[in-house]
Amino acid sequence: MNSDIEKVLVSEKEINEANERLGKDLTEEYSGKNPLFVCILRGAAMFMMDLIRHVDIPMEYDFMDVSSYGGENTDTTGDVKIVKDLDTSLKGRDVVIVEDIIDTGFTLDRLIKLFETREAKSIKIVSFLDKPARRIKQVHVDYIGVQIPDAFVVGYGMDYNEHYRNLPYVGVLKPEVYNAK
């Protein structure tokens, strides 16, 4: 285990189990619909690539980069900025927004409103993690991998100051890691 990690919250085994279950559910729901999976960079990249191995139907994907947290800031600003937009039209498409984590809900709330203006036929959300204790915007998350308590997590795509995204599990950092920065 990485020496900066205090505790593993979601193990590799639990990650694989969640992805298998979610992939099966999405395969059933979207059969015959050629859904467009929209990966919200950067955190959700690892999750989406694992998830779609279990989605056994024709589908497409695209990437969008939005940002509300930056650098050493582990709290939300409520201000969501589009850094890179989609290349694919959403008009008439069954869209699945793929997120790594829903925390305050600000990012998702903003994205859903934006995608509605782009005339998507349907919009559903799959998030690997859900942290309901910190919700400010009430958003409906259709598919959830794992619910976690109120803690700032890293790994499996998620960063602290751009580090730890490559860890194959989700964990909590030791307090001294923050103090050292």
Ligand SMILES: O=P(O)(O)OC[C@H]1O[C@H](OP(=O)(O)OP(=O)(O)O)[C@H](O)[C@@H]1O
């Ligand atoms: O529910 P919220 O409070 O809005 O938080 C969730 C968002 O925060 C994270 O992204 P972040 O801005 O950290 O960017 P990153 O994915 O590039 O690390 C995560 O990927 C979500 O998009």
Ligand SMILES: Nc1nc2[nH]cnc2c(=O)[nH]1
């Ligand atoms: N890395 C990381 N990004 C987040 N964005 C919203 N919540 C979190 C979190 O717990 N960890």
